[in-house]
Amino acid sequence: MARINLEHIRHAYGAKPKSEADYALREVHHEWNDGGAYALLGPSGCGKTTLLNIISGLINPSEGRILFDGHDVTNLSTQERNIAQVFQFPVIYDTMTVYDNLAFPLRNRHVPEAEVDRRVKEIIEMTGLGGWAKKTARRLTADQKQKISLGRGLVRSDVSAILFDEPLTVIDPEMKWVLRSQIKRLHKQFGFTMVYVTHDQTEALTFADKVVVMYDGQIVQIGTPAELFERPRHTFVGYFIGSPGMNVLPATIEGSKAAVGNESIALNFQPKVTPGAKTELGIRPEFIMLGREGMPVMITKVEDIGRRKIVRARFADRPISIVVDEDGEIPAEPRVTFDPKAINVYADSWRVGEEA
Amino acid sequence: MEKTWNNKAWFMVLPVLVLVAFSAVIPLMTVVNYSVQDTFGNNEFFWAGTDWFLETLESDRFWDALTRNLIFSAIILTIQIPLGIVIALNMPKKGIGVPICLVLMALPLLIPWNVVGTIWQVFGRVDIGLLGRTLASLGINYNYVQNPIDAWVTLIVMDVWHWTSLVVLLCYAGLVSIPDAYYQAAKIDGASRWSVFRYIQLPKMKRVLLIAFLLRFMDSFMIYTEPFVVTGGGPGNSTTFLSIDLVKMAIGQFDLGPAAALSIIYFLIILLLSWIFYTVMTTSDAQG
Numbered sequence: 001m002a003r004i005n006l007e008h009i010r011h012a013y014g015a016k017p018k019s020e021a022d023y024a025l026r027e028v029h030h031e032w033n034d035g036g037a038y039a040l041l042g043p044s045g046c047g048k049t050t051l052l053n054i055i056s057g058l059i060n061p062s063e064g065r066i067l068f069d070g071h072d073v074t075n076l077s078t079q080e081r082n083i084a085q086v087f088q089f090p091v092i093y094d095t096m097t098v099y100d101n102l103a104f105p106l107r108n109r110h111v112p113e114a115e116v117d118r119r120v121k122e123i124i125e126m127t128g129l130g131g132w133a134k135k136t137a138r139r140l141t142a143d144q145k146q147k148i149s150l151g152r153g154l155v156r157s158d159v160s161a162i163l164f165d166e167p168l169t170v171i172d173p174e175m176k177w178v179l180r181s182q183i184k185r186l187h188k189q190f191g192f193t194m195v196y197v198t199h200d201q202t203e204a205l206t207f208a209d210k211v212v213v214m215y216d217g218q219i220v221q222i223g224t225p226a227e228l229f230e231r232p233r234h235t236f237v238g239y240f241i242g243s244p245g246m247n248v249l250p251a252t253i254e255g256s257k258a259a260v261g262n263e264s265i266a267l268n269f270q271p272k273v274t275p276g277a278k279t280e281l282g283i284r285p286e287f288i289m290l291g292r293e294g295m296p297v298m299i300t301k302v303e304d305i306g307r308r309k310i311v312r313a314r315f316a317d318r319p320i321s322i323v324v325d326e327d328g329e330i331p332a333e334p335r336v337t338f339d340p341k342a343i344n345v346y347a348d349s350w351r352v353g354e355e356a
Numbered sequence: 357m358e359k360t361w362n363n364k365a366w367f368m369v370l371p372v373l374v375l376v377a378f379s380a381v382i383p384l385m386t387v388v389n390y391s392v393q394d395t396f397g398n399n400e401f402f403w404a405g406t407d408w409f410l411e412t413l414e415s416d417r418f419w420d421a422l423t424r425n426l427i428f429s430a431i432i433l434t435i436q437i438p439l440g441i442v443i444a445l446n447m448p449k450k451g452i453g454v455p456i457c458l459v460l461m462a463l464p465l466l467i468p469w470n471v472v473g474t475i476w477q478v479f480g481r482v483d484i485g486l487l488g489r490t491l492a493s494l495g496i497n498y499n500y501v502q503n504p505i506d507a508w509v510t511l512i513v514m515d516v517w518h519w520t521s522l523v524v525l526l527c528y529a530g531l532v533s534i535p536d537a538y539y540q541a542a543k544i545d546g547a548s549r550w551s552v553f554r555y556i557q558l559p560k561m562k563r564v565l566l567i568a569f570l571l572r573f574m575d576s577f578m579i580y581t582e583p584f585v586v587t588g589g590g591p592g593n594s595t596t597f598l599s600i601d602l603v604k605m606a607i608g609q610f611d612l613g614p615a616a617a618l619s620i621i622y623f624l625i626i627l628l629l630s631w632i633f634y635t636v637m638t639t640s641d642a643q644g
Contacts, residue, residue, distance in 0.1 A: 058543065078544055087540065088537075091537050091540075093555040093556065095555060105546060108545055108546035108548065152541075153544075
C-alpha cells in the first residue's frame with residue numbers, strides 16, 4: 001500500500017515527439033492517496049491505459065517522475081514496484097490448474113506454501129471457482145478466465161497498489177455487479193490503493209471515491225461523482241458523465257446574462273470571461289423544467305426509459321435533452337426554464353468561475 | 357430433419373478420386389505389383405509371394421541402413437528442435453530486424469536440395485573447399501571422403517544449416533501470436549524468464565512444434581539427395597541410408613522385386629512412426 005505521486009508525467013510512443021499531438025499523455029501531475037479507490041474514466045484512446053502502464057512500470061514515461069511513498073520508482077521494474085495489475089482480456093497460464101494459476105504470483109515471490117494455500121483458497125471462495133481448483137484453466141469460459149486474472153491480482157496481500165484495466169469488459173452484466181462489489185469490499189477490508197480504468201461511467205461512479213476523467217491525453221477533472229455531475233470542469237466531462245449528457249449551448253455572455261439565439265437567460269453570477277473566447281452554456285437535462293412558462297421549445301421525440309422520460313427538443317434551433325419524471329406531463333405548447341443554480345459557463349470548453 | 361439422399365453427389369468427388377488415383381494409388385500399386393513378383397525382363401513376371409519381403413527383413417543390409425536412418429533422424433531432431441526454438445526466441449519481434457531475419461532464415465529453404473549437397477560437397481573438400489582447407493590448415497584432420505565420422509558430421513551440419521530455419525519460422529509464427537498482455541501479466545506476476553518460456557511461450561508453440569517435429573522427422577528419415585551428392589553413401593556404407601540403398605538396388609542392380617518390397621517397408625515405417633509420434637503428442641496435449 002502506498003501513496004503514489006506522478007510528477008509532470010508525459011509520454012509519447014514515438015522516439016522523438018515533435019509537437020504536442022505526438023504525446024499520448026500530455027502532462028499528468030497528480031497524487032493518488034494511500035488507500036484511495038480511483039476510477040480512471042475516459043473514452044477509448046484518451047491515454048488511460050498508458051497512464052496505468054506507467055504507474056505499474058510496464059511503460060517508462062518519456063518525461064517526469066513517479067514516487068511511491070516519496071521514493072522515486074521511475075526506473076524500477078514492475079516487480080520491484082510490487083504492483084498488481086488486471087488486464088482487459090483474460091490472461092491465464094493454460095497449462096496450469098486454476099489453483100496453480102492463482103498461486104503463481106505468490107510462488108514466484110517465494111511465499112511459504114502454507115500462506116499460499118490460505119490466500120489461494122480465500123480467492124477461490126471469493127470468485128466461486130471452488131469446483132475448478134484442480135482442473136486446467138484452459139477449459140474455462142471467458143468470464144471464469146477473467147475471474148482468475150482478477151484473482152491473481154488480488155491474491156497478493158502486500159502490494160503497493162492494484163490496477164485494473166477495464167477488467168470487467170468480457171464479463172456478463174450480472175456477474176459484473178457481483179465482482180465489482182467484491183472488489184469494493186476487498187478495498188474496504190484491506191485498504192489497497194486501487195486504480196480502476198474504465199470507459200463505463202456507471203462502473204466508475206459506483207466503484208470509486210474519486211473519479212479521474214481523462215480526455216485527449218490529459219486529466220480534465222478529478223472529483224467525487226457529485227462534483228462531476230454538478231460542476232463539470234470541462235464540457236467533455238459534462239457530456240461524458242450523465243445519461244443523457246449535459247446540454248452544451250453556444251452562448252454570448254454579457255454581465256450576468258447569457259444569450260442563446262434570441263433567448264436571454266439570467267445567471268446567478270457574473271462569469272469571468274476573457275474577450276474572444278468561445279463561450280458556452282452547460283446545463284444538465286435534469287435541471288431543465290418543462291412546463292407552460294419560460295422559453296419556447298419544439299419537441300422532436302420522447303423516449304420513455306422506464307422511471308423517467310427523456311424529451312429530445314429543439315431550443316433556439318439547438319438540440320437539447322430534458323429529463324422528465326415518468327408521470328410528468330408534456331404540455332401542448334411546451335416552454336422551458338433553466339435552474340440558475342445548475343447553469344455552468346464555459347470559455348473555450350473550460351468552466352469559468354465568478355468574476356473576482 | 358429428414359436426410360436427403362442424392363447419389364449424384366458422388367460425381368462431385370470424382371475429379372479428386374481420379375487425381376488421387378493417378379498421383380498416389382496407381383504408382384503405389386505398381387510398386388506393390390513389383391514387390392510380389394519376379395521378372396527377368398521381356399515383361400515376363402513370376403509370382404514370388406512374400407519372398408522379397410522376407411529376404412529384405414532378413415538381410416543385414418536393410419537393418420544396418422535402417423539403424424543409420426534412425427540415428428540420423430534422432431540426432432537431427434535433438435539438434436534442430438531446441439536450436440530452432442532458441443533462435444526463434446531471440447529473433448526481433450518488431451522493427452527493421454524482422455524482415456531481415458525472416459529473409460535470412462528463409463534463404464536455405466529456397467535452395468534446391470542437390471544444390472545444397474553440391475555446395476557442401478565443394479565446401480568440405482580438403483583440396484579446394486573453404487571449410488576443408490581451413491580445417492586442414494588449423495591442423496584438424498578432416499576428410500569426409502575417408503573418415504565415416506567426418507562424413508556424418510558433414511551431413512548433420514549440412515542438414516542443420518538447411519532445415520533449422522523451418523523450425524525457426526514455425527516457432528516464430530507461434531511466438532508472435534502471443535498477445536503482449538501475456539508478457540505484461542507475467543511481469544506483474546513476477547515470473548522469471550524461464551517461467552515465461554515454460555508457461556506462456558512453450559504452450560503457445562506446442563502446436564507448431566508438433567508440426568515442426570513431424571515434418572523434420574519425416575524429411576530427415578527420407579533423406580536422399582544431399583548424402584547422395586556429398587558422400588554417395590560412403591565411405592564404405594557408413595552413410596548409406598535406406599533411400600540410397602533403395603536406389604542402388606532398383607536402378608544400380610535393377611533388382612525391382614527386392615527394391616519394391618523395401619519401398620513398401622520403408623513407407624510403412626515412416627507411416628507408423630509418424631502416427632505414433634502424432635498420437636503420443638496429441639494425447640499428452642488433451643490430458644495436459
